[in-house]
Amino acid sequence: GENVEQHPSTLSVQEGDSAVIKCTYSDSASNYFPWYKQELGKGPQLIIDIRSNVGEKKDQRIAVTLNKTAKHFSLHITETQPEDSAVYFCAATYSSASKIIFGSGTRLSIRP
Amino acid sequence: SAVISQKPSRDICQRGTSLTIQCQVDSQVTMMFWYRQQPGQSLTLIATANQGSEATYESGFVIDKFPISRPNLTFSTLTVSNMSPEDSSIYLCSVVEQGEEKLFFGSGTQLSVL
Numbered sequence: 462g463e464n465v466e467q468h469p470s471t472l473s474v475q476e477g478d479s480a481v482i483k484c485t486y487s488d489s490a491s492n493y494f495p496w497y498k499q500e501l502g503k504g505p506q507l508i509i510d511i512r513s514n515v516g517e518k519k520d521q522r523i524a525v526t527l528n529k530t531a532k533h534f535s536l537h538i539t540e541t542q543p544e545d546s547a548v549y550f551c552a553a554t555y556s557s558a559s560k561i562i563f564g565s566g567t568r569l570s571i572r573p
Numbered sequence: 574s575a576v577i578s579q580k581p582s583r584d585i586c587q588r589g590t591s592l593t594i595q596c597q598v599d600s601q602v603t604m605m606f607w608y609r610q611q612p613g614q615s616l617t618l619i620a621t622a623n624q625g626s627e628a629t630y631e632s633g634f635v636i637d638k639f640p641i642s643r644p645n646l647t648f649s650t651l652t653v654s655n656m657s658p659e660d661s662s663i664y665l666c667s668v669v670e671q672g673e674e675k676l677f678f679g680s681g682t683q684l685s686v687l
Contacts, residue, residue: 504665504678561676563616
């Protein structure tokens with residue numbers, strides 16, 4: 462079955478700098494890759510997603526890239542702000558939302 | 574996206590008791606799920622809540638421990654039965670909206686078992 466590995470587990474960046482979180486997946490049939498942000502005491506929030514027919518997608522300060530050949534996908538946050546501090550989860554699925562496999566999470570801290 | 578209301582938001586329970594968590598969605602959804610998130614961990618699927626029939630459980634989860642109901646398209650309950658401290662986790666309701674293939678989560682129920 463699908464396995465998703467996420468790195469790093471913790472990340473601390475200076476406010477205004479960029480943050481990059483990387484994930485790899487094992488099942489080449491996976492074709493949908495969402496990213497979730499979870500703030501303390503809240504449920505995960507879908508922030509961006511990408512499908513396998515697209516190599517890159519951007520939404521304001523957030524972008525996701527996908528390398529199908531290498532089975533890698535990454536989340537890029539530019540011009541980081543204090544409100545970006547949270548735990549981020551990547552995920553992958555090939556069949557439906559019921560088969561979404563989550564990464565282990567990255568705790569992002571933004572230093573003032 | 575659909576608004577997902579989950580109750581209670583948190584609870585502290587004694588071992589051996591049961592807690593029922595409710596999930597209400599403000600629009601019709603195709604799929605409803607229940608996830609568990611143990612402290613500092615990722616998200617683990619417990620089961621798919623099927624409307625009008627028995628839930629579909631993932632490996633490691635059983636109906637006797639986590640009975641689930643879904644009487645209609647917008648409401649589901651998860652019961653955590655005969656609780657032990659190991660059941661202390663965040664329990665999350667999630668849905669896939671009609672016409673979408675995106676998974677959305679409720680705000681979660683923080684459960685502590687003493």
